[in-house]
Amino acid sequence: MASAPWDNEMTQRLAAKFGPAISEFATYLGQNFMVAETASVPAIIEALKTEEGFDYLVDLTAVDYPNKPERFELVYILYSFRRNERVRVKTRVLEGQKPHSIAAIHKTANWLEREVFDMFGIEFAHHPDLRRILLPDEWQGHPLRKEYGITQMDDQWVKENLAIESGH
Numbered sequence: 343m344a345s346a347p348w349d350n351e352m353t354q355r356l357a358a359k360f361g362p363a364i365s366e367f368a369t370y371l372g373q374n375f376m377v378a379e380t381a382s383v384p385a386i387i388e389a390l391k392t393e394e395g396f397d398y399l400v401d402l403t404a405v406d407y408p409n410k411p412e413r414f415e416l417v418y419i420l421y422s423f424r425r426n427e428r429v430r431v432k433t434r435v436l437e438g439q440k441p442h443s444i445a446a447i448h449k450t451a452n453w454l455e456r457e458v459f460d461m462f463g464i465e466f467a468h469h470p471d472l473r474r475i476l477l478p479d480e481w482q483g484h485p486l487r488k489e490y491g492i493t494q495m496d497d498q499w500v501k502e503n504l505a506i507e508s509g510h
Contacts, residue, residue, distance in 0.1 A: 345370040352394055360386060363386055375430035380416075383433050384442050387418060391447060398418035399448035402455060404435075404462045406490045413437045414464055418444075438468060443469040461486040478503070 345368040353367040355467040363382035368375055378386050390396040400419040406471070407413055412434035421428050435441055445451040455466045456475040463484035466472060474481065 347400050348374050377432045380433045380441050384444050388447050395422040395424045399450045406488045440465045440467040442467050
C-alpha cells in the first residue's frame with residue numbers, strides 16, 4: 343500500500359511556516375506523518391507542541407537503512423490529548439550526523455534519545471546526559487544496526503560479567 347497525501351488546516355499552517363523544510367505530509371493506514379529536514383525538527387516539534395497541542399512525546403525511534411546515503415530515519419511520535427490524535431515527524435540522518443536534542447522541548451526525549459544512541463549509535467547534539475541506558479557502559483556496538491548480526495554480541499563482556507560462553 344502506498345501512502346496518501348495528508349492535507350488539513352494544520353498541515354497548511356505548518357507548510358506556510360516551515361516551507362521546504364517539510365518535504366511531505368502523508369498518511370499511511372490512518373497514521374499521519376511528515377518528513378522534515380533534520381535541522382528543522384526541533385522547531386517543528388516546538389511548533390507542534392505550543393501551537394498545535396501535541397504536548398506529549400510518545401516515542402522516538404530509528405530505522406537503519408545501511409544501503410541508503412542517509413542511513414538512519416528518526417521517527418518522533420507525538421500525541422495531542424486535546425485532539426486525541428497522533429502525528430509522526432520523520433527525518434533522515436547521515437552516519438555520524440548529530441541531530442539536535444529535543445530534551446529541552448520534551449523531557450521524555452532525554453531517555454528516548456539515550457535509547458536511540460544505545461541501540462543505533464546516533465548521537466544527539468546538546469543532549470544533557472548522552473550515555474547508554476539499556477546496555478552496560480562497556481558494551482561494544484549498537485545492536486539495532488543492520489550490520490550487528492542477531493548472533494553477534496560482545497563476547498568479551500559476556501565472559502567477564504556473566505562468566506559464561508555466549509553459545510553461538
